[in-house]
Amino acid sequence: MTTSDDRPTMIEFKDVHKYYGDYHALRGINGTIKAGEFFSLLGPSGCGKTTLLRTIAGFEDISSGVIMIDGKDMATVAANARPTNMVFQSYAIFPHMTVAENVGFGLRKDPRSKEEKAKAVAEALEMVGLKGYGNRAAHALSGGQRQRVALARALILKPKVLLLDEPLSALDKKMREHMQVELIKLQRQVGITFILVTHDQEEALVMSDRIAVMFEGEIAQLDDPETLYRRPANKKVANFIGTMNFIPAEILSETGDKVEIEAKGLGRVALDIAQAPVPTGEAPVVGLRPETLTLLYDDQKAAERETEGLIDEVIYLGDMTYYDVYLGGTDVEVRLSMRNVPGRPVLDVGAKVRVAWSPSALVLFR
Amino acid sequence: MKKAPFLRSYTLFYLLFLYAPILLLPIFAFNSGKVVAFPLQGFTLGWFSEMLADENLRIAAKNSLIIALSVASMSTVLGVFAARASVRYSFPGKAPIMGLIMLPLVLPEMIVAMALLVVLLSLNVPLSLFTVIIGQVLITTPFAVAILTSAFQSLDKSLEEAAMDLGETAWGTFRLIVLPLVMPGIMASFLICFTISFDEFIISNFLGSGQPILSVYIFGQFRFPAKVPSMLALGTVLVCFSIILLGFAEYMRRRGIAKAGGKDSGGFL
Amino acid sequence: MAATPRSEARAGLKLISPTAIYVILLLAVPLATVLVYSVMTGGRANVSLPLTFDNYAQLGTKWVYGYILLKSLLIALSxxxxxxxxxxxxxxxxxxxxxxxxxxxxxxxxxxxxWTSYIIRVSLWFVIIGKDGLLDSSLMSLGIMDQPLNLASYGIPSIILVLAHAYAPFAVLPIFVSLEKVDRSLLEAGQDLGESRWITFLRVTLPLSMPGVIASSLIVFIPTVGDYVTPKLVGDGKQPLIANFIETQLLKLQDFPQGSAFAVVSMLMVAIVSIGFVFLNKRFIGGQK
Structure with missing residues (x-):
């Protein structure tokens, strides 16, 4: 992962609010997006991520607050004058035009000569892998091709920021995975800021330098993918991104940079204060990702800690197996995932097992 | 498809009932007998030449054409304003305004005509082709609004946003994106308003100045048995004319759908 | 494009204003005038104060008004x-x-x-069933009849025949549209559950297509109840309906207040029947949930 901290700021939100009548769609958005960053707005539908994207593009006014793009306040700048371009969820390809007319649409007022514009269109099409498609009718294109046309049409104007509104949601799984890689390559090639709206956490993790996770009009956490995954700021983020086991715990003591807890089924654990994000006032639980738990076979020894377990359910997936395991003779059930490798048989329901885990993989929500 | 011999023959019979009077048009328009009666006499084009020689008919046809073209243009323009506003924006008073615009669809036409006539008479406005036009526009505008509303509704809003996003002004977006895509709807609206106006009787009769207008003229002529055969010739011409116009409207509609890459979902009514 | 509710409202109102002003001046104002006339004191071709409900009282007392309204209603409903x-x-x-x-x-x-001229279609019926018309001459020359039937003089039945023919195509489309929306798998489900075709039709298809039936009824009812041409041509012109009667009152007798009151009551009658249809439709849609 690249660190974006040393790059200049491209977009800045200061306490942005948006109301639709009584509905409070954006509830105090703050944060910055860096130049050249691949940034994602991630959240469930209705969380305000698309609204936020549309306020950047200028399709929606904001009720209060400030949006700065490249150092300029956008309050009085209309959509058609902003240094942003958008790839729409429906791609919004103009159906009555050819591919080349679509791509060249934004060049209408460009002072360059006809030949130069045609050359720019050809280059843009080549960049998205549609060389020679210029004369095709737009409505005859496949989904993936439409998306490429939309990309070329936006990028030909050399925007400072490219906005992508769920651009991959209409594609099938194979095509989506293929386009994810292509988009990453394209972003590196052109070097401008990409802001992607998605509800697919995997897509956001794969593609982004940084991700803002949004719930109910607020940014719940803004971090790079690894931090987001390993140190989610609260249970909601933890649940939305990947799978996490939650185990009830009791806080025994908190001294300086250490927190000592008693987790049901795991016993006493001393955690670093970095493993305990800002308290939210909930009943304390510790979170554990399935892959940080390991079943111990035969005479294997745990590197750090181990706990007794009883297998309740086995879910075989081919390359790996999920086990739901009761911990330490309690009713606390956790899911753990094991790679299936030769010489390591898949265990049966009801088997008594030993589970290895590491205190440093725990996150404390309280 | 399942076979349904009874339903099929019923439907064919129904169509025959619908078409029966119209089928008489060409039969007797080319029949040389002076009276509309079987058995047929001989073939003649005489009724057509009598029709063409009729000076009053020519004036009536010209007047009707002027009225229908004006009415179709006016109601389509008014329809574009209303349909665009109702699809695109929400504003106070939208429901009552749209309700008033669509009201003539559910009012007996006679009442619309009489209400307008009473006001025109009390304001001492002389009746003319112009008063027929403004009255008919009230009747045709709801049809224009209905057709154009569905045309504007099928327009993806993100297309307009995309054009704005790519630097176009509001007017540029309307001219380059919206207008070409709703053009089939505009054409269909124009053709249908034209047809309704051309055929309209009540307003033409009561708000006209006594100048001949085709529908009123035809109505009058049918009372004279001697005039009936040439009216049947005229009817034959008008039916062919309508079918051509309708075929054209249907063609435009299909082209519009094909252009937008959509699927055909039935007739344009 | 960036629209707050207020600027959006302004843009919408601006856009609709030409059409709105047109219908306000040429439709709302005339209809309001009729309403005002209907409560004024009558004279020949003019109206004066004081305001009065006499015109409406007249409608109640003279049998001809009620007769015309009821006859038009029954013909249109048939x-x-x-x-x-x-x-x-x-x-x-x-x-x-x-x-x-x-x-x-x-x-x-x-x-x-x-889409072929309504006037011509109705006039053709006159040619067919009128006095010395095609039907009579054909029947007589074939020797089936020796007296003319003169169907057009049969009054109300002949009006119903001509109107039913004139508005027939209107009725097919809305029913067709609602039938198209019927989920075909429901019918298969019905037959799968052992229902006969006829029962499936009665229990599934017919109820689901009722909105279309009601829309069709409305589309036929409104222009029929206000028809002017047919009663002039068939029925020997002796069976005036609402539209013909309004003409007589307003133009021939020039009794503006009385004619206006009659027009208002006719409008109310049409509105009540139409609302009845719409209400039925709502009940059907509600019943399906």
Whole structure:
């Protein structure tokens, strides 16, 4: 992962609010997006991520607050004058035009000569892998091709920021995975800021330098993918991104940079204060990702800690197996995932097992 | 498809009932007998030449054409304003305004005509082709609004946003994106308003100045048995004319759908 | 494009203003004038104060007004019932027994007569069933009859026949549209559960297509109840309906207040019947949930 901290700021939100009548769609958005960053707005539908994207593009006014793009306040700048371009969820390809007319649409007022514009269109099409498609009718294109046309049409104007509104949601799984890689390559090639709206956490993790996770009009956490995954700021983020086991715990003591807890089924654990994000006032639980738990076979020894377990359910997936395991003779059930490798048989329901885990993989929500 | 011999023959019979009077048009328009009666006499084009020689008919046809073209243009323009506003924006008073615009669809036409006539008479406005036009526009505008509303509704809003996003002004977006895509709807609206106006009787009769207008003229002529055969010739011409116009409207509609890459979902009514 | 509710409202109002002003001046104002006239004191071709409800009282006392209204209502309802009943099997046939790609062609065939001149279609009926008309001359020359039938003089039945023919194509389309929306798997489910075809039709298809039937009824009822041409041509012109009667009152007798009051009551009658249809429709849609 690249660190974006040393790059200049491209977009800045200061306490942005948006109301639709009584509905409070954006509830105090703050944060910055860096130049050249691949940034994602991630959240469930209705969380305000698309609204936020549309306020950047200028399709929606904001009720209060400030949006700065490249150092300029956008309050009085209309959509058609902003240094942003958008790839729409429906791609919004103009159906009555050819591919080349679509791509060249934004060049209408460009002072360059006809030949130069045609050359720019050809280059843009080549960049998205549609060389020679210029004369095709737009409505005859496949989904993936439409998306490429939309990309070329936006990028030909050399925007400072490219906005992508769920651009991959209409594609099938194979095509989506293929386009994810292509988009990453394209972003590196052109070097401008990409802001992607998605509800697919995997897509956001794969593609982004940084991700803002949004719930109910607020940014719940803004971090790079690894931090987001390993140190989610609260249970909601933890649940939305990947799978996490939650185990009830009791806080025994908190001294300086250490927190000592008693987790049901795991016993006493001393955690670093970095493993305990800002308290939210909930009943304390510790979170554990399935892959940080390991079943111990035969005479294997745990590197750090181990706990007794009883297998309740086995879910075989081919390359790996999920086990739901009761911990330490309690009713606390956790899911753990094991790679299936030769010489390591898949265990049966009801088997008594030993589970290895590491205190440093725990996150404390309280 | 399942076979349904009874339903099929019923439907064919129904169509025959619908078409029966119209089928008489060409039969007797080319029949040389002076009276509309079987058995047929001989073939003649005489009724057509009598029709063409009729000076009053020519004036009536010209007047009707002027009225229908004006009415179709006016109601389509008014329809574009209303349909665009109702699809695109929400504003106070939208429901009552749209309700008033669509009201003539559910009012007996006679009442619309009489209400307008009473006001025109009390304001001492002389009746003319112009008063027929403004009255008919009230009747045709709801049809224009209905057709154009569905045309504007099928327009993806993100297309307009995309054009704005790519630097176009509001007017540029309307001219380059919206207008070409709703053009089939505009054409269909124009053709249908034209047809309704051309055929309209009540307003033409009561708000006209006594100048001949085709529908009123035809109505009058049918009372004279001697005039009936040439009216049947005229009817034959008008039916062919309508079918051509309708075929054209249907063609435009299909082209519009094909252009937008959509699927055909039935007739344009 | 960036629109707050207020600027959006302004843009919307601005855009609709030409059409809105047109209908306010040329429709709302005249209708309001009729309403005002209906409560003024009458004279020949003029109106004066004081305001009075006498005109409405007259409508109640003189039998001819009620007779015209009731007759028009009954004729229009009969025409509506006949056209809708005759149209239903046609709509059903096109929706269920015609290949999808051929449906537009059939609908086109059904709607063409509607787009040919209404005046000519009605006048043709006059030619067919009128005095010395085609029907009588044919029947007599074939020796089936020795006296002219003169169907057109049969008054109300002949008016109903002509109107039912004139508005028939109107009725097919809405029923067709609602039949198209019927989920075909529901019918298979019905038959799968052992229902006969006829029962499936009664219990599934017919209720689901009721909104279309009601829309058809409305579409036929409104122009029929206000028809002016047919009663002039057939029925020997002796069976005036609402529109003809308004003409007599307003133009021939020039009794503006009385004619206006009659127009207002006719409008109310049409509105009440139409609202009744819409209410029925709501109940059907509500019942399906």
């Amino acid at each position: 025409v509506t019932a006949i056209t809708v009943l005759l149209a239903y099997p046609v709509a059903y046939f096109v929706s269920f027994h015609i290949k999808p790609e051929r449906k537009s062609l059939w609908l086109f065939l059904i709607t063409i007569p509607f």
